[in-house]
Amino acid sequence: MEKVQQSNEACQRGDFQAAVHLYSDALQADPQNCILYSNRSAALLKLGHHQAALDDAEKACELNPKWPKVSDIVDLK
Template identity: 95%
Template sequence: MAQFSIFGSRTAGRPVRCVSGVQGARYGLSKAEFMEKVQQSNEACQRGDFQAAVHLYTNALQADPQNCILYSNRSAAQLKLGQHQAALDDAEKACELNPKWPKVSV
């Protein structure tokens, strides 16, 4: 299944990792389980279930807390839910982790 980003087609199909490798073993997730969480969160966004997407992105971030793409995607989902401060916090974290990530440019 193709990878989806709620930020548009430019990121679809690209690797999920942004800065660090998957740290899932430290957090009880295998790489496959991590990838499944990411896929589920992307699918939740596709169907408009942003609450589920935020929850799933949060789970994935526990396994890879240095992943700017996950913060960026969770930020967009939070914005759709009207959680403006949380969305801003995640956008700032994504920018901090990778200032060159195109989705966090001003």
Template identity: 65%
Template sequence: MEHQAVKKKERSSVTGTKAFSGKVVDNSVLSKEEFIEKVRHSNEACKNGDFQLAIDLYTETLQVDPQNCILYSNRSAAFLKIQQYEKSLDDAIKARLLNPKWPKVGFYISLFSLETAKKLNI
């Protein structure tokens, strides 16, 4: 039996970042303008140190655009700030899978490794 390569169809996410299709983007939840406003609000929450609010808002936007590596990356950073290291790593890995060239993800994975090493006294 021959193995056939399956090509993934490339598409743009709601915010214009490149992603691979596979999950349905639910545009009925928020309009594009509402989506962008929610992303802005989540970024502001991070800047103001309200990381739990930022996580909640990033989670809502990811329901609309589950292929957005930037949202996973930002939520990963927020999880790092509240010391939810495993959740941070999960999101960093999702972001890396969606966009292997996204630079911030490697940093978050490194921070996770550092925190794990500290806990293990390595």
């Protein structure tokens, strides 16, 4: 949970590189968490890593097809 809080704070500061790293760490502990994939996708998008952002958005949709935050990213495909 600490990594999630730190990653959210990094996003709020605009430190998307740190956020991606922290979300990745959190995903190692909870690889079935669609919210973490969704949040990392948003951070990756801010960094201009479009394919990686799309990959994470698709994974979030796979884990939870009704998760609303990823539908905008996946629709860009």
